[in-house]
Amino acid sequence: MADGCACDRHAHMYLTVDDALRRGLSIAAPLTDRETLPLTQAIGRVLAEDCTSKVEMPAFDNSAMDGYAVRTIDLIDGPLFELPVAGRIAAGDSAEHDAPAGSALRIFTGAPVPTDFDAVVIQEDCDVTLDGIRFSRLPKAGQHIRLAGEDLRAGAPILRRGCEIGPREVAALASAGYGEVAVYRKLKVTIFSTGSELRQPGEALGPGQIYNSNRYMLLALLQKPWIELTDSGPVKDDPDVLEQVLREACESSDLIVTTGGVSVGDEDHMPRLIAEIGGQTDVMKVAMKPGKPIMFGRYGRALYVGLPGNPVSAYVTWQIIGSQMMARRAGLQYNPQVTVQAVLAEPLRRRAGRQEYRPVQIEGTTPDGRPKLRLMAPSYSGRVALLAQAEGLAIIPAEVEELPEGHVLDLLPV
Numbered sequence: 001m002a003d004g005c006a007c008d009r010h011a012h013m014y015l016t017v018d019d020a021l022r023r024g025l026s027i028a029a030p031l032t033d034r035e036t037l038p039l040t041q042a043i044g045r046v047l048a049e050d051c052t053s054k055v056e057m058p059a060f061d062n063s064a065m066d067g068y069a070v071r072t073i074d075l076i077d078g079p080l081f082e083l084p085v086a087g088r089i090a091a092g093d094s095a096e097h098d099a100p101a102g103s104a105l106r107i108f109t110g111a112p113v114p115t116d117f118d119a120v121v122i123q124e125d126c127d128v129t130l131d132g133i134r135f136s137r138l139p140k141a142g143q144h145i146r147l148a149g150e151d152l153r154a155g156a157p158i159l160r161r162g163c164e165i166g167p168r169e170v171a172a173l174a175s176a177g178y179g180e181v182a183v184y185r186k187l188k189v190t191i192f193s194t195g196s197e198l199r200q201p202g203e204a205l206g207p208g209q210i211y212n213s214n215r216y217m218l219l220a221l222l223q224k225p226w227i228e229l230t231d232s233g234p235v236k237d238d239p240d241v242l243e244q245v246l247r248e249a250c251e252s253s254d255l256i257v258t259t260g261g262v263s264v265g266d267e268d269h270m271p272r273l274i275a276e277i278g279g280q281t282d283v284m285k286v287a288m289k290p291g292k293p294i295m296f297g298r299y300g301r302a303l304y305v306g307l308p309g310n311p312v313s314a315y316v317t318w319q320i321i322g323s324q325m326m327a328r329r330a331g332l333q334y335n336p337q338v339t340v341q342a343v344l345a346e347p348l349r350r351r352a353g354r355q356e357y358r359p360v361q362i363e364g365t366t367p368d369g370r371p372k373l374r375l376m377a378p379s380y381s382g383r384v385a386l387l388a389q390a391e392g393l394a395i396i397p398a399e400v401e402e403l404p405e406g407h408v409l410d411l412l413p414v
Helices: 017-026 167-175 213-221 239-252 270-276 311-330 384-389
Strands: 034-038 067-070 081-089 104-107 119-122 132-135 157-159 180-184 187-194 227-235 255-259 280-285 293-299 302-307 340-344 355-365 371-375 392-396 408-412
Touching (some): 157 167, 187 213, 239 255, 311 384
Parallel strands (some): 255 302, 340 371
Antiparallel strands (some): 067 119, 081 132, 280 293, 392 408
């Protein structure tokens, strides 16, 4: 490679982001243990079974509007139709009636439509008279009637296992007649931060010490209804202490997430310790910026994800790779991260070789509605305050050295 080239001289030694993600997902075995919970307690959990509707949806023919149920066979072509009103049906009433031929029924939204009535004339199209109703528009058979099974037939699929039961999903389950549902047990996750320099917010800082932001970032990222979280706090760079904490975590956890100590320095103990307790490790340099070093490992049922120590690196690596491994381990369906297209508000020049996730701020939109991105500082792996100010991460492909103003990029929301 010629001197002066702007690309990363060692990029050929790195894994691509996609390859690293594939390797991580390949060792993230999904949970199989499940439990059955009442629907109210299953909200936020991971569905462990395919669900089909127990009922027709809707369960019976019903009115889509407030108005009057009629028999179209009773209506003779003419400029005006007049019918007596023989009764009233509201939601929750029986569809049985004694309405004679040539009469209408007052009906309300959601009320069952009697079998011999085949249309609903909305109340706005009717004039109420002393004897009944009058209207001028001839209704079509089926007008304003929701037919039984129109939305979903009994036995039809409604949800696939592996979805997170949110507002839409729980509404579908309730409508389909589920009083309880099978979910995967909660994923047991343990976190700790490595580093003798770490102090907790509120403590006094000594020489060479910093506040432990990674701990709180992980606590926020892992506050999910389907996670049982254990926080082992900060752990100093003492191999004996680290090994004890690691062994305890391996015995009780499905997933262990740490920050720091996964590179190749003298104080980077985690790769050696995982191997020494009998686990398997995969320490990688990934062609991504920030977040080049990342470590995967397994010991028994415990999956290990070691993130870089720099806060922005830890955040980005977790969002792009670690969170996807965790989702797979928890039994969630794999859903690639959703990006939006955006344009650069200024030209870009950088060193090629690694796929970059650059913090950006949004400065308005283009005429076609795309966000316009203002790039933040090019050196940012340890600048957690800058990350807090970012409105997204612009994804810059590994091979790119220069991009003009107005170039279209993918934007990952933060």
